[in-house]
Amino acid sequence: MNADEMAEQVRMCAACPKMCRHICPTFFAWRSDSPTPHGRALLVHYDNLGVRPLDERAVEVLYQCLECSHCLTWCVPGIDIASIVEAVRERIVAEERAPPAIIKMAETIESCHNPYGEDHTHRNDWVTIEETDGQGIVYFTGCTAAYRETSILTSTTKTLTGLGYNVIVTPDEWCCGSPLFRTGFKELALSQARHNVNVLNSIEAEAIVVTCPGCYRVLTQDYPENGLQLNKPVLHLSQLLADRLDDLPKGVLHARFTYHDPCHLGRHSGVYEPPRQVITRLSADGLVEMQRNRDNAMCCGNGAGLRTLFPEKSREIGAERVRQAVETGADYLVTACPFCKNMLASQSDNSLNVIDLPELVQMATSGKSPNGSTD
Amino acid sequence: MLDEKTKAEAVRRISEVVGPEHVTVHETDRVLNAHDAWPLSEAKIRAGEILPLADMVVFPNSTEEVSEVLKIANDLRIPVVPVGGGAGTCGGTLPIYGGIQLDLKRMNRIIYIDDDSMTVRVQAGVVGIDLEEAVNKRGYTTGHTPTSLRASNVGGFIATRSGGSMSSLYGKIEDMTLGLQVVLADGSIVECKAVPRHSVGPDLKQLFIGSEGTLCVITEATLKLFPLPEERRFRTIAFRDVHTGLEAIRHIFHRGVFPSVVRLYDPEDAAMSFSTRFPIDEGNCVLLLAFDGTVEQVRLDEQMTVEICMGLDGKDLGQDPARYWWEHRYDMYYPTKFTTAGYSIGDTIDIVATYDRLERVYYAMKEAMEAEGAFVLSHFSHMYPNGGSIYMIFFTSQPDAESAWTTYRRIWDAGIKACLREGGTMSHQHGIGLTRSTYTADELGSSFEVLRRIKEVLDPNGILNPGKMGLGVRE
Numbered sequence: 001m002n003a004d005e006m007a008e009q010v011r012m013c014a015a016c017p018k019m020c021r022h023i024c025p026t027f028f029a030w031r032s033d034s035p036t037p038h039g040r041a042l043l044v045h046y047d048n049l050g051v052r053p054l055d056e057r058a059v060e061v062l063y064q065c066l067e068c069s070h071c072l073t074w075c076v077p078g079i080d081i082a083s084i085v086e087a088v089r090e091r092i093v094a095e096e097r098a099p100p101a102i103i104k105m106a107e108t109i110e111s112c113h114n115p116y117g118e119d120h121t122h123r124n125d126w127v128t129i130e131e132t133d134g135q136g137i138v139y140f141t142g143c144t145a146a147y148r149e150t151s152i153l154t155s156t157t158k159t160l161t162g163l164g165y166n167v168i169v170t171p172d173e174w175c176c177g178s179p180l181f182r183t184g185f186k187e188l189a190l191s192q193a194r195h196n197v198n199v200l201n202s203i204e205a206e207a208i209v210v211t212c213p214g215c216y217r218v219l220t221q222d223y224p225e226n227g228l229q230l231n232k233p234v235l236h237l238s239q240l241l242a243d244r245l246d247d248l249p250k251g252v253l254h255a256r257f258t259y260h261d262p263c264h265l266g267r268h269s270g271v272y273e274p275p276r277q278v279i280t281r282l283s284a285d286g287l288v289e290m291q292r293n294r295d296n297a298m299c300c301g302n303g304a305g306l307r308t309l310f311p312e313k314s315r316e317i318g319a320e321r322v323r324q325a326v327e328t329g330a331d332y333l334v335t336a337c338p339f340c341k342n343m344l345a346s347q348s349d350n351s352l353n354v355i356d357l358p359e360l361v362q363m364a365t366s367g368k369s370p371n372g373s374t375d
Numbered sequence: 376m377l378d379e380k381t382k383a384e385a386v387r388r389i390s391e392v393v394g395p396e397h398v399t400v401h402e403t404d405r406v407l408n409a410h411d412a413w414p415l416s417e418a419k420i421r422a423g424e425i426l427p428l429a430d431m432v433v434f435p436n437s438t439e440e441v442s443e444v445l446k447i448a449n450d451l452r453i454p455v456v457p458v459g460g461g462a463g464t465c466g467g468t469l470p471i472y473g474g475i476q477l478d479l480k481r482m483n484r485i486i487y488i489d490d491d492s493m494t495v496r497v498q499a500g501v502v503g504i505d506l507e508e509a510v511n512k513r514g515y516t517t518g519h520t521p522t523s524l525r526a527s528n529v530g531g532f533i534a535t536r537s538g539g540s541m542s543s544l545y546g547k548i549e550d551m552t553l554g555l556q557v558v559l560a561d562g563s564i565v566e567c568k569a570v571p572r573h574s575v576g577p578d579l580k581q582l583f584i585g586s587e588g589t590l591c592v593i594t595e596a597t598l599k600l601f602p603l604p605e606e607r608r609f610r611t612i613a614f615r616d617v618h619t620g621l622e623a624i625r626h627i628f629h630r631g632v633f634p635s636v637v638r639l640y641d642p643e644d645a646a647m648s649f650s651t652r653f654p655i656d657e658g659n660c661v662l663l664l665a666f667d668g669t670v671e672q673v674r675l676d677e678q679m680t681v682e683i684c685m686g687l688d689g690k691d692l693g694q695d696p697a698r699y700w701w702e703h704r705y706d707m708y709y710p711t712k713f714t715t716a717g718y719s720i721g722d723t724i725d726i727v728a729t730y731d732r733l734e735r736v737y738y739a740m741k742e743a744m745e746a747e748g749a750f751v752l753s754h755f756s757h758m759y760p761n762g763g764s765i766y767m768i769f770f771t772s773q774p775d776a777e778s779a780w781t782t783y784r785r786i787w788d789a790g791i792k793a794c795l796r797e798g799g800t801m802s803h804q805h806g807i808g809l810t811r812s813t814y815t816a817d818e819l820g821s822s823f824e825v826l827r828r829i830k831e832v833l834d835p836n837g838i839l840n841p842g843k844m845g846l847g848v849r850e
Binding site for chain 2: 008011012013015017018019020021031033034036038042043045046049051052055057058061074075076291
């Protein structure tokens, strides 16, 4: 989107009677017209015209966005506020006006190659993978599965090994750059990206599989859009499993399941059906949908820096999504994203188990509930 | 705008009531909260103008907090402009004299649904679509589906006497509101008990319904619910002219049939809205109909309606155009490149009249507005046994802001003058706000003085939404 196109889009959005505001998760959390798609557009519109340059509060408002793109689902003219916010954030970063907590996160990724400040040397040295003579496949673990939601990582390696793959996890993997791209640190994101492309392209394997939709989006979209080409296909685990449905146990899980669409997998990448196909295959009773599902799914609240800057509001959004899941009567809320799982599990009580897709597969194949580690 | 001393005292005292995090004086928040859906506001924003700003935005969480805030405002003589969704189309929520924008969005609880009485008790800040989805899950509908449903709040519905696209069957918000809680300018909390009908003097809640924040702040309401219809069917009939289309509508009601949707598009609007998708003959009008009810009732209603229409040489276009409209009924509310280009501006004058003068009002307004250079297209919607509403939609595009705003006002003046001259009433559901405030005295005639006196008694300091509805204009 060039500057003229962006100006036209924010001009239209700024003059809209707020037809998407009701589904904006930050509107839900703040109940104010400021952190809304329309509010963001209005700020950028006035700034474009030189009427009101972005002040400190405007910068804060522009970081009160999850970039979940839920507004886009409800926008007949198709105004992509998430992309516009991201572009403006790049300018804010270039002007060294980003919120301090976001700058600190970016510096942490630059120095540690993960946003958690964890020791890079222990990113995945703890995982044991059984070697097989099967087809080689690289599992790009992502930071959250490596450091926080470790059972997703172990469940994934077991699942892939069980399907006959020779799973390769590389210690040279860095943060994919998603938190950096989304918060305006594009150059820093590209430095992480270039490293990852070199590492991944040097590994002999048939494909790269990811469990994190944030990783999936940057590897399949942001990298190529910035001239960085991976030499093998990238699959989200759900897509790989959907292609191997016949090799998964059928109807062995006797419980009620609902599914939360991660924004980066669903709205940003168009992957809606594969996770559902896997759950439906494993479940004896199928899947019960939340009222808001697929491109109308509510964000979990854990994206684009919101949890870093406004943890309480982020949790409010997560709690609302859990409430929507509880409303279905499900025993399990399944998602396909370590970030979503982490947030939703933190907001769930004992009445609803939150579980990621590879953990569900392991539950089906092992007959046991997962013993995930969450913080 | 307030002087700094008064403003500081107001912020301090109001912060003690609602919490400092729920009062903002930051200009950015005041700019973002100023926006309504008045086409003139939207056009001015596109042109880079800043709308009138409040001195502060306050977000109460309960009726008691609203009451305490009003007591402070009344004590300090500060203007208070209540805001719901900010989706009004008449400038009713613009804080033209500064003061407090009292934003009710945090008051968004659905308090209870009474299955026995088929009612729902809600706070004023519930968004329309959230309420509709919540009651749908219990097998009900509010029957209230204005185009702004995603953006407007219950309090705004009631404050503006709003109407939805199915008002022919379910009624307007004044018919749906059984009980009401409001706060007066002095902070008194007034409860109008929820009853289906009564005979205890005048219905005081009707005094507050449509008062647009000038007499009270609406905080809670008890609304009617209807069972979700077992069946909804659509039908579309073309007629050779407006007169025949209106004849058909009158006969349908007189036969005792109450469709949920009755919309007659004049030749210009029919061409604009449907001719590119459906086989509409040039110059024809199009009648869109929907029928709600049991399968048997809907079948019977549809059959009788079609018989009436065929008897007037109507052309049956089947269900598709009406269904298409229903499925895309919110689309027209979105901005487009066409409607937001340069200094183009459009608006809708939603007048209402009885059948004996409705057609005359239509032609008179059309002629008067076109004489001012407007492109006018219209549909008759919100139809009832005794008359109905006309949506006089107009567009103009001008080379600069000044001529655009001037032309816009001239078109309005000409349209309303023609409407009142021919015996119409100037608004069916959008309200008065700023757009129509200069016409209120002419519209109400001798009854305007009653309204003015009521305002003086209930709001002697003139703090509630000054300058709207032709009331409380400050020097």
